[in-house]
Amino acid sequence: MAEIFTWGVIPIPIIIFQTLALLFSIAIEAYIFSRQLLLTHRECVQYSAAINLLSAIAVWLFGFTMQAFLPPKFKLQLISYIFLGRFYNIENETLFNFVIVLLLLFLFFLVCFVEFKGLDFLEIIFSEWPELNTPEERQEFRQRLVAAVTYTDPEKVTAIFWANAASNSAILLVILIAVLQYYT
Amino acid sequence: MLKFFSYLLNLVKPTQFNSWQTFNGLAILFFITSVFSQGFLRDVLAYTSFVCISIGLTWVGLEKSWPWTPWLTAALICLFIHDLIKVDVQVLLLTWLPLAASLAIIPYAVDPDFHWHLPKQESRQFLVILFGSQILLTCWIQFFFILQGWLVMYPSLFVDDFGESMFVRQVDLGPLVSPRSMPLLGQLRPAIELQLSNQDWGTMERWLQGLYHTAHQMPEFVEPALERAEWERLPEDDFWQVTAIASPQLDQPNTYQLRWDAQWRGPRSRHGEKNNPYDAYLICRIRRENQTSIADCDNAQRVNPPTTENGTPLLSQEGKFNG
The missing domain is CATH 3.30.700 (Glycoprotein, Type 4 Pilin)
Incomplete structure (x- = not known):
């Protein structure tokens, strides 16, 4: 453990980037929710902040588990990309790019799914809770929880999908401008 | 100078028996005695002193309603556990922020007569966001530890330039x-x-x-x-x-x-x-x-x-x- 602290690598850029990206997507998604869902402005920002935090945590956890189970060959690619900003000796470039695009798509849908289910649960958490004294009331509450897991409200799904698409495209655009500036 | 000493004295002089100054004073007393004792007794006195200063500082925080009291208390608890049973620093750093968030929930969920109840509807949003943000911070700390683990496996990469990385920066350790x-x-x-x-x-x-x-x-x-x-x-x-x-x-x-x-x-x-x-x-x-x-x-x-x-x-x- 002691030797770990002798190395000086700190993840400052990704922390700054994620903070900015979170602020960005919270604002954009709150705006889209206010247009599409029947919520007050204050609620929109709160819901949007909560589910964006939730999805950011989900992506981190996904990354942590992935890196623990990756075979050494792919892990080296990951380490190379994170430290040096480039991949190492790619044999089949087409396949590699394809896998990267698939991974990004998967992450996008993971974020959508987490935000959607998070929104369902947050609605229950933020609503008035019944007194869980009688068996009927408990039964009713349990049914609401089951409904949150299984029921899919198409309007909410589209709202979240478009909100995410908009916020992620905006962030991509910002990255693109930054990258263009870097190369010219 | 005199003013400074009277300020210091104020930190430990109990205004009444049931106050935080009592605990701070006790902590200093235990600390001084532990310095002059040896062996097992010394450990016991030092730990007691630490518990007292933790209680004292938390009490100050609550009385003066510092917003960062939960973080202070959580850090003190983590330090105490670290000294008591030799837990990894990594584990403690990872538990610190969620523990602080859990402590921050207590005033919302427990009423003055120590009865547990659900936080009020309007404070729930705040608590969810607070908890989420602390867990996100913990994720960043964990990422830091994963990076260190990778460098232990590939230490030579450190001599390279990480300037093109989107994720990390090097701290300049010189030619060492x-x-x-x-x-x-x-x-x-x-x-x-x-x-x-x-x-x-x-x-x-x-x-x-x-x-x-x-x-x-x-x-x-x-x-x-x-x-x-x-x-x-x-x-x-x-x-x-x-x-x-x-x-x-x-x-x-x-x-x-x-x-x-x-x-x-x-x-x-x-x-x-x-x-x-x-x-x-x-x-x-x-x-x-x-x-x-x-x-x-x-x-x-x-x-x-x-x-x-x-x-x-x-x-x-x-x-x-x-x-």
Whole structure:
């Protein structure tokens, strides 16, 4: 453990980037929710902040588990990309790019799914809770929880999908401008 | 000066018995007694002192309603656990923020008569966001630890330039870091000197002439030498390639020069391709003495040693890493 602290690598850029990206997507998604869902402005920002935090945590956890189970060959690619900003000796470039695009798509849908289910649960958490004294009331509450897991409200799904698409495209655009500036 | 002392006294002088000053005073008392005692008693007194100062500081925070009281208390609890049972620093750093968030929930969920109830509807949003943000911060801390773990597996990457990374930055440790090619060649050096000395000169000359012109890989030489030298194996070892090339020393008869190169075949940045911070070499001279050979080597050197700002090489610091 002691030797770990002798190395000086700190993840400052990704922390700054994620903070900015979170602020960005919270604002954009709150705006889209206010247009599409029947919520007050204050609620929109709160819901949007909560589910964006939730999805950011989900992506981190996904990354942590992935890196623990990756075979050494792919892990080296990951380490190379994170430290040096480039991949190492790619044999089949087409396949590699394809896998990267698939991974990004998967992450996008993971974020959508987490935000959607998070929104369902947050609605229950933020609503008035019944007194869980009688068996009927408990039964009713349990049914609401089951409904949150299984029921899919198409309007909410589209709202979240478009909100995410908009916020992620905006962030991509910002990255693109930054990258263009870097190369010219 | 007097004012300062009266301020200090105020921190510990109890205004009434049931107050935080009592605990701070007790903590100082226990601390002083623990300094003058020994063995088990000393530990007990020190721990008691720590508990007292924790309670005292939390009490101050609650009374003056500092917003960061939960974080302070959580840090003190973590420190206490760290001293009591030797838990990893990593685990404690990861529990600190969620613990602080859990402590911050208590005033919302427990009423003054110590009855548990659900937080009020309007404070729930705030609590969810608070908890989420603390867990996100914990994720960042965990990412930091994962990075350190990777560097333990691939320590030589640290000599490269991380400027193109979107994720991390290096803290400048100066010329203190050297790539692993240096200790690698340092470990090989005694083995080379031992094995190439006291050999029959004729066989040695033929072997050396076989190593002319192109660099030859030397696995049959390197592997046993490293095994004997108790070399700590790391995943990055697969990417170190050791080659040797021989040439006759023109100014001295019956002397050959053998150059050993440790080359990095792993990932490197654009910057690392240009000025090659990884590779190192070792120069050995093998000469004839009667019918046998004598080998002696210089210290291992980096192909591209780091320079100070005015361009002079940092040879003095480099020397430390040859053994």
